[in-house]
Amino acid sequence: MTAVQDNITGHDEYLRVLEAIQTGALQLLAGFPQQPSALRVQVGEVTIEAEWQVSGAPVAPAPAPVETGVAQDDPPIGAVFRAPSVGVFYRSPEPGADPFVQVGDPVTAGQQIAIVEAMKLMIPVTAQTSGVITGILVEDNEPVQFDQSLFSYSPE
Known part of the structure; x- marks a missing residue:
């Protein structure tokens, strides 16, 4: 060589x-x-x-849902799935592909429901428990914070 x-x-x-x-x-x-x-x-x-700096304040509440199965004035119902890391939120596995989940979709524990990209590393967002997605709380391709609410769901 x-x-x-x-x-x-x-x-x-x-x-x-x-x-x-x-x-x-x-x-x-x-x-x-x-x-x-x-x-x-x-x-x-x-x-x-x-x-790095960590603010002493708690994580800001999530913005109003992007999509819900109920009227826009109603808050999301149920528990939430949270971001595993700081990064950029993606609803689908690649640009132009169908989202992992939609409002109304049933999910099972361990099922991948989104991706958070952090420093070119794709971190899967998985459902912690089974349930039905009731709201999507973050826009696709938007930055998220660690532990930020991403989806609301109704447990089974």
Whole structure:
């Protein structure tokens, strides 16, 4: 191999390692009940630290539903499915595709109902319990916060 090929191979490996760290960190952060203000990841001799501002205020209430099975004046009925991470909310698996779910659709626990994209990582939004979607609380392709309400549903 030439020095250029070695450099490219090393760079590709470096990017794969960073992507693996990013994936693990986002999965770890998604599991916290409240968003932490710092993260330190150490693998062997490499340590990565990140800190960010977390507002002391609770997450703002979700905007009025985009789509509901009831009149616009009525609030969404039932429990909610929440964002697993900060990112951009997508209702469908790719542009132009049908949404994962619509108002009135039944869902089962573990079923994917949306995607949140964070730093080019697609994080599935899954139903935590079975039920029927009663409202979509966020516009497609809109930024969302960790734990923000995305869908309202009526449990089965």
